[in-house]
Amino acid sequence: MPLTLDTDEVQPPAALITAPLPARGRKRAAGGLGGGKLLPGAKVSRVLDLPQEKLIKSISAIAVSKKRAAVGFQLFVGSVVENGRELSSHDLQAQTQRLLDQLKCDAVVSEINGGRGIVNFKINQELLAKTVVQQVSKDGSEYGFKSELLSSLPRGKMLVEFSSPNVAKRFHVGHLRSTIIGNFIANLMEALGNEVTRLNYLGDWGMQFGLLGAGFQQFGCEEKLKTNPLQHLFEVYVQVNRVAEKDESVQKAAQEFLRRLEGGDPQALSMWQHFRALSIEEYDRVYKRLGVYFDEYSGESFFQDKSQDILKLLESKGLLLKSVKGTGVVDLSEKGDSSSYATVVRSDGTSLYITRDLAAAVDRMEKYHCERMIYVTDKSQENHFQHLFQILRIMGYSWAECCRHVPFGLVQGMKTRRGDVLFLEDVLDEARTRMLENMASAKTTKALDDPHDTAEKVGLAALIIQDFRGPLLSDYRFDWDWALQSRGDTGVFLQYTHARLHSLEEMCSSETSCDFNPACLQDPQALSILQHLLRYDEVLCKSCEDLQPKHIVNYLLTLSHLASVAHQALPVKGSAAEVAQARLQLFKTVRSVLASGMALLGIKPVRKM
Incomplete structure (x- = not known):
């Protein structure tokens, strides 16, 4: 998790430190919430006899759920056993208990518990709130990418x-x-x-x-x-x-x-x-x-002449064969028996x-x-x-x-009101038209300087999110009514959430200050958002590894739902000044991560709708 607790009030505890980075990752991952993962470093390293950097991918932020309001991290003991050696259930539990016996609570970690190969670390909630909000503010669109978790991914x-x-x-x-x-x-x-x-x-x-x-x-x-x-x-x-x-x-x-x-x-x-x-x-x-x-x-035209050079090279290496039909083929079979081949030139050359x-x-x-x-x-x-x-x-x-x-995979059932479509512009026009109609009929729609531009951006978000929600390899059936819902897991909902939070910032601009009291962000709704923000680098890491956008899409949709609940439960206007300022900082943090995540997906966030 992108968490390095670095405050004036609390000295880094001996049991929980930030693990050192590999040399190539030091510059990008220097310091702060985005720069490291809160690891039970020194002591866990000694107990398991492992270098601290091996722990980075074995500790993760606890996922937010309706049933579990935990705030902190989980260490998966079985995944950090040296050389991938598998442990029996008994040995795994023994290793887990060994950690539980030796790791102590301190100013950062308020509670340690576990079982079945997992050690849970509950974090000091005020320190968590301060560190998360400040780090998102500091890193902006780079939040999450500076994490140690991503430092080992290849770049070039x-x-x-x-x-x-x-x-x-x-x-x-x-x-x-x-x-x-x-x-x-x-x-x-x-x-x-x-x-x-x-x-x-x-x-x-x-x-x-x-x-x-x-x-x-x-x-x-x-x-x-x-x-x-x-x-x-x-x-x-x-x-x-x-x-x-x-x-x-x-x-x-x-x-x-x-x-x-x-x-x-x-x-x-x-x-x-x-x-x-x-x-x-x-x-x-x-x-x-x-x-x-x-x-x-x-x-393809650029390589017409150069393709002849490829054919000559294949021939010089003895790889270009003639088929019975007169075409040029390359044998791809392992045994050289021509059971599998690829045609690389027609019979007419x-x-x-x-x-x-x-x-x-x-x-x-x-x-x-x-x-x-x-x-x-x-x-x-x-x-x-x-x-x-x-x-x-x-x-x-x-x-x-x-x-x-x-x-x-393929998209099925993409139709406009005129029937089946062949051309992309027809789809973009349809998305914009339908969004204009929806905005015109919605009671909450703001006065817009350019409603067509807003409808275009929201309509495109609807197309992208419906496309990206599942595995890319899957075919899916396109559904206009579902895609353009403003309250479901849709691109429209993401845009609406971003616009709503931006309006909140504008409405409360006179109260804006970087200073806030983290003690005012201890409500369950605020803690759920903070805990979810800890998982952003894990989500980015998954998408970087498998190139699937679904991880980021589902993360942003959950963040938007958490923000919607918090917006109702934690009002800014009408609250005491100190409480209002803290909540405003929390919502600014959500909007910042939401905007940067949407930009990765190719969505331009709107400020009003």
Whole structure:
């Protein structure tokens, strides 16, 4: 837990000290609530004969629950046994009792108890309140990330490839998940201290573009292209696909256009460049609405020539084989019996998606020297990335072990009032429209300078939270009515809570002072919030390790519910000055953590709604 109790009134007790950090983590984790974990350091270390740093991940803040109002930490004795040696139930209890007998209470720890392999430490509640509130105020958006718990996580250069729509097509709703998930991962890794490159790898090559090129020559209209470029290109693509299903000559025309394109034909290249530029211009407008940006736009087209270098390298290493169909394949079977292989070149010599991905991966490593490379795509591409990483390893690239695919499931049932939707902007427009209607009908809605902007931000929060609540790999059914509820576990509720707390701060701005009496924050509702805030670094650590946003989402929703209860039970206005000031500081602390957590998820907190 991010807790270092450092006060003028209390000297650090001998039994409870902050464990020293590894050298690489000292700078980020220096001092304070965010800088260390309250550990039963010296004595526990001696009793278990372990270095203190091994205890960091074995002690956690007790989770807030309706049944348990404990304030403090738990040490899991079984997880700190040296060399992972398993203990029998009897030995585990003996070790636990040994700790209980030797650890004593002091000015920081008011009570020690335990059993069944767990030692509980109840913390001095006034000291807890003072330390938590002051540390959140000091660290701001970095709160939690300075914890020793996160100090051992790897940091360095990282590339995140996400969104990756197909050129010359309107932004499909299917790319929403890749976009917001990739944005979350990039935000989280940057906050952890990584140097992150956000890359959009456009689908701007291959047979789909061959079809579009051939189709535009037959069905395209320059006037319509000027008026609504991507809508017209989409209509052309649908039309040519429909015709190609029945007319083999259209398929041949598409293959011929692709060959011309790959051969550098000026007319084909000019058409491709024009469609690509129009697409990026349109995508940038949508990304702006989502609050997403990219450091680099790349695409399959960039690696057409370099993919030939990959094929030559595979051939020189004896890895490129010819199949009976004349295609080029790489044998991925362990025994070399061709029971499993990946196709890397067509029989006519044109490249494939995986060939260009191989070239792109090699090029990125040479350019960015990343410690990690993350690909965010739907789960249907899991097999593709398994083959990609395996071929890279076979080619001798040891850094392939640092490549990771983050797959996600599909969204089902996403409809507007006009019916099923294909395009992301239709969903964003629908979310904004419905939120405007809800805000107009709500009695508590404030007068807003820009209601459309507020509705846009709240509507996007609704989309993101419904998407992020469960495991990314799971499919889920989208539900507008549920997503836009203001009182459920929704993005609207998070935005409402943030706006409510911000209004409270504005209303009580004359009473604002950093000084407060922690004795005034001993109500059960206040202690529950403080205890929950202790767990923030644990939640961040989980998300950094598995790249799942659900941990942060569920944490923020619980924090919002605790704040809602406390807002009713602990009024600021009308309370004695000392009590009001302490409560105001508590609510400012909640709003600060709520805002920084929402920002990680890609949500812009609103101040009024």
